[in-house]
Amino acid sequence: MGRMMRPFVTAKVRSGVSAARAALAGGAAALALGAIHPASAQTALPKTIEEGLKLEAEQALPITPFYxxxxxxxxxxxxGGLIRAEKVTDYAIPAGMTAWRIxxxxxxxxRHDVVTSAFVLLPAGPVPAGGWPTVAWAHxxxxxxxxxxxxxxxDLYYGDEGLFDFPKAGLAVVATDYHGEGTPGAHQYMNKLAQGYDVIYSVAAAHAALPGVLSKQWVADGHSQGGMASWSVGEMEQQMNNPDYLGTVSVSGTVDMLDFIAPKPEEVGAPFYFPMVAYGLKARYPDFDVKTVLTKQGYEHYPLIATKACWFTGYAAYLGKSSAQIMKPNWTKVPAVQAMLKEDIMGEKPVKGPLMVLTGGGDVSVPPGGVKKTAHKACKNGIKLFFHxxxxxxxxxxxxxxxQDQIAWIKDRFAGKPFEENCNTL
Structure with missing residues (x-):
């Protein structure tokens, strides 16, 4: 990278919904490790379905005919074909930024046609020559x-979890929702191909919506589910051989799906994600029956999560439940699950451009061991990357x-600086 990574060890403390998002560890660690986050963040997490729905309603915008x-x-x-675009004024974004919905x-x-929505965030100020350097964001x-x-x-879900920092630094953001979120139809949750396509084609659509505003060159960046999506974009771009694609940032990515959905006991894990994984399996394989993997307790709130509830409600609905209470024994042996694990393998296919892989040593939702193991595998397969x-x-x-480390690394890519990999440290 050409610079030292800053050894951050504490989380920002915020209030309300943002604080609850920051306290993601509460989704798992509060169950197994006790309250390890500041009280202001911990108390923001919902304890009941009603509280979860209320938190979601506070941030919700109506699903309009646009979608x-x-x-x-x-x-x-x-x-990548643009269907429609509109300027948006109902987002809580910093002054000076401009937002569009596409x-x-x-x-x-x-590879079936689907309709997907996204938003675009533009920095304040005049458009620079060649357009704003562009980051395709995967949430x-x-x-x-x-x-x-x-x-x-x-709040665009990740607004003050770093996302607003990109436009503040002079980087435009094109952020897909993934199809099935916003648009009608089933969301193929945790599928690297589906999410990768949604990211790639959002860039082409954004160019059509805002001609001359965005740079031709772009970088993919994503966190968690999006960390798998952004890495997948790098694989796809290698096959597409797109000269304008400059590289990939993958943060806390679900790049080892088995470690995510069936973590070792010492890795804790976050069982409330499992019904969502079952939903994604059903979306990917329509003949799949979610009751083959979900117990009675696991299925109890599944219809709510599958139709109208989101992260907060999912967390609250399964608060205190272990994976053994939610998922049937040997559920990872089910053929559809095996097919998903095979399709989501990361670290074997070459990627285009530099790859930055970041993870947190205390991550109990996406265990760092699986991320590091995948990065090590990628290095052994000749994929040059920077890991931290x-x-x-x-x-x-x-x-x-x-x-800020992501932004600095991304700006180096646009500046054409040499990429420094550190596979020898893994």
Missing amino acids: TDAAPADAPSWP LYHSLDAE GTSGVAQPCAPSLMK LYPGLDHDPTMINST
């Missing part, structure tokens, strides 16, 4: 139902406290 109306007859229908064509895991788990799209949230572990940081705090 649901049929495409105009003259709209392009190819992947709707576009993408592909699902089997972490927000839920699986249609209302769970970040573009349908006033932030000691002690949990899942969302890793995103928050690594943002």
Whole structure:
């Protein structure tokens, strides 16, 4: 990288919904390790479904015809084709920034046409020559139902978890919702192909919506679910051989799916994600029956999560439940699960451009061991990458406290600086 990584060890403390997001460890660690986050953040997490729904409603924007109306007859229908765009004024964004909402064509895991939504954040000030340097952002788990799209949230879900820092630093953000979030249809949760396509084609659609405003060159960046998506983009771009793609940042990525969905006991894990994984399996494999993997307790709140509830409600619905209470024994042996694990393998295919892989040493949602193991595998397969572990940081705090390192690394890519890998340290 050419610079030392700052050894962040504490999370920012915020209030309300943002504090609850920052206390992601509460989703798992509060169950197994006790209250390890500041009280102000810990108390922000919902304890009941009603509290979860209330928190979500406070940030929710209505699903308007923008998301649901049929495409105009003259709209392009190819992947990346723009269906419609609108300037947005109802987001809680820093003064000076400009926001747009776009709707576009993408592909699902089997390359079927799907309609996907996204938002675009532009920095303050005049557009520079060549357009704003562009970051295609892939968000972490927000839920699986249609209302769970970040573009349908006033704070854009990751607003002050680092996302606003990108435009503040002069970087435009193109942020897909992933299809099925915002738009009608099923969200293929935790599928690297589906999420990768949504990220890639959001860039083409944003260029169509805002000609001359965005740079041709771009970088992919993502956290958690999005950390797998951004790494997948690097694989796809290697095959597409896109000369304008400059590299990938993967933060706390679910790049070792088995370690995410069936972690070792000492890794803690976050069982409330499991019903969402079951939903993603159903979306990817329509003949799959979620009751083959979910226990009665596991299925109890599944219909709510599958239709209208998002992350907070999912957390509250399964608060205090272990994976053994939610998932049936040997559920990872189910053929659909095995197919998903095979399709989501990371670290074997070459990636285009430099790759930055970040993880937190205290992450109990996406265990750092699986991330490091995947990075090591990638290095052995000839994939050059820069890896860094932030000691002690949990899942969302890793995103928050690594943002400036991400931005500096991304700016180096746009500046054409040499990439320094450190595979020899893994």
